[in-house]
Amino acid sequence: DVLMTQSPSSMSASVGDTVNITCRASQNINIFLSWYQQRPGRVPRALIYAASNLKAGVSSRFSGTGSGTDFTLTITNLQPEDFATFYCLQGHSPPWTFGQGTKVEMK
Amino acid sequence: QVQIQESGPGLVRPSETLSLTCSFSGSSITTRSLYWGWIRQAPGKGLEWIGSLYYNVSNYYNPSLSSRLTLALDMSKNQLSLRLRSVTAADSAVYYCAAYHWSFDHWGQGVLVAVSA
Numbered sequence: 437d438v439l440m441t442q443s444p445s446s447m448s449a450s451v452g453d454t455v456n457i458t459c460r461a462s463q464n465i466n467i468f469l470s471w472y473q474q475r476p477g478r479v480p481r482a483l484i485y486a487a488s489n490l491k492a493g494v495s496s497r498f499s500g501t502g503s504g505t506d507f508t509l510t511i512t513n514l515q516p517e518d519f520a521t522f523y524c525l526q527g528h529s530p531p532w533t534f535g536q537g538t539k540v541e542m543k
Numbered sequence: 544q545v546q547i548q549e550s551g552p553g554l555v556r557p558s559e560t561l562s563l564t565c566s567f568s569g570s571s572i573t574t575r576s577l578y579w580g581w582i583r584q585a586p587g588k589g590l591e592w593i594g595s596l597y598y599n600v601s602n603y604y605n606p607s608l609s610s611r612l613t614l615a616l617d618m619s620k621n622q623l624s625l626r627l628r629s630v631t632a633a634d635s636a637v638y639y640c641a642a643y644h645w646s647f648d649h650w651g652q653g654v655l656v657a658v659s660a
Contacts (some may be wrong), residue, residue: 479651532580
């Protein structure tokens, strides 16, 4: 099974900050990596697919990089609506696996 | 736009079988570019992938659940079903149905299932 190690598990940031969240896969998953945002009490929504492609309708403040085993989600100019929990998901090989989540809280 | 709606009981007794249904509109369940899947989230916990189906060709299950799990597509009704046998309190969660094409793009609102006597 592919283990996804996501870090940090939580972080505090301020409006306007740039935030980086990383996911490391235990084996090569090419670009089969997607990122999700989940606000409290809400359904998760996809932000990034194929490691670096922005979903339609998602703010360009979100970006994804990486391939193989190391991936990063970057949020620039953090806005109040961005405070949430973020997850990565590998869809390269079953069982598909989510990272443990990163909670971004307001400092 | 794909619309997804989960349905099922909110309460299941321990050792019984949890049965959920997911209904789709706006896309055919036979669309070959899509996987159909279930994800769950226990209270205060992260997302857990349960399993995914591809056009009744491939079924992929989470190994931690596979001995108790059956997922199926009903193409005549455009529905996806989940059956999880011998449930325990650890199976209490919000269960989401979602459609995947490089990412889980479309999600249902989720159904909260509690396992309790």
